[in-house]
């Protein structure tokens with residue numbers, strides 16, 4: 001017995017869990033509830049007119065039986081009937097009094113010896129729907145023990161009108177049992193319809209949506225697992241579209257994550273290299289310091305540049321390590337002349353070349369730029385080195401820098417007369433690690449230059465590129481120090 005009770009309790013808990021999981025709060029549960037409510041609502045709306053119709057038919061039926069009961073009485077007078085026969089006729093027709101109007105004379109055909117008190121009236125010839133609905137509700141509510149005077153049209157031209165006094169109690173009982181039947185039927189229809197609608201929606205809509213949601217959740221748990229990317233079904237509707245879009249998004253996201261991992265690994269490697277490079281550079285710095293005290297004239301002119309370059313390299317590695325991330329530190333801006341920076345870039349860029357390339361810094365030597373000197377040098381060097389690399393081995397190859405101040409910005413154009421940027425490299429020009437560039441290049445130079453310029457609120461753009469050469473434009477706006485904080 002105890003185990004039976006335990007099994008029952010377990011079963012109830014399972015049912016409760018199932019309902020909780022599938023109905024409460026879920027889309028399917030709400031659908032089921034809404035369908036049931038709407039079906040019941042429409043049935044209530046249908047119920048009132050049909051109850052009124054039923055009420056009308058009951059009253060009309062009574063009038064018809066009353067008319068049959070008095071058919072033969074045209075020949076005899078009411079008073080000539082025995083009270084017993086009169087009572088039987090009235091009881092059979094379920095009325096208390098019958099009168100008929102014919103040829104403009106109303107005649108009382110049949111009545112109880114003491115006619116009852118009348119509590120209400122209804123004329124079936126004139127009653128409209130609202131009145132019938134109201135009368136049927138009133139009858140169900142308060143019809144017990146009342147007597148109603150009902151008028152209607154007699155059948156088969158039997159006169160102008162027929163009138164009867166009818167007990168409402170049996171009419172009311174009939175109406176109530178009719179309503180009970182309708183109620184049971186409504187509930188059954190509501191349940192069946194809801195289940196059908198629910199099943200249809202569940203299979204057409206809810207289940208596929210659950211599949212999409214499940215795939216999202218599973219993918220979120222392990223986005224690197226390609227098995228968890230949704231396989232779109234062949235549906236052509238909105239759910240099919242959602243599946244395809246989700247599959248595309250998941251694939252893209254997975255690739256992006258892979259690339260991010262790749263970049264993170266690269267970042268760690270770079271950090272390690274920088275760390276040890278600093279130590280190596282430190283010993284180079286020591287050696288170069290010693291070199292500067294040499295008496296050899298060539299060494300004497302080259303040594304300061306060597307010292308400066310090594311210092312710069314040390315600063316760069318230290319800064320990057322300090323920030324510990326791939327982003328550049330914010331520029332430390334200062335107003336300074338552009339020419340020394342451009343000269344420095346020229347020496348550095350040409351030093352790596354084969355000595356055949358010319359370089360011309362063609363701008364006003366007094367032109368001032370408001371920026372971080374180190375970062376400006378790196379911008380010019382990265383763009384300038386590309387130009388030198390493109391010109392190597394070409395007779396008459398030259399790089400030209402022109403620059404001027406325009407509307408609060410310094411605009412620097414760096415151009416060369418090489419063959420232009422290859423079409424493949426053009427497609428991903430400023431993207432880091434783009435592989436379509438020069439063999440042996442890492443594809444970082446232009447990305448770094450643009451990032452540094454944008455850090456100044458400016459930009460690097462490709463001005464033109466073709467068989468006549470290539471030109472990049474660097475824009476460095478001045479720092480704006482007005483009160484609204486715009487930069």
Ligand SMILES: Nc1ncnc2c1ncn2[C@@H]1O[C@H](COP(=O)(O)OP(=O)(O)OP(=O)(O)O)[C@@H](O)[C@H]1O
Pocket residue numbers: 382386387390416418419420421422425429436437438439440441442443444445446447470
């Ligand atoms: N002035 C130019 N003339 C011709 N091609 C150019 C010029 N500037 C850039 N390019 C092309 O654009 C590509 C991308 O340049 P970017 O400086 O971003 O990378 P990279 O030079 O390949 O590598 P890195 O500079 O990191 O060593 C180059 O490989 C080259 O093919």
Ligand SMILES: [Mg+2]
Pocket residue numbers: 382385386441444445446
């Ligand atoms: Mg480069």
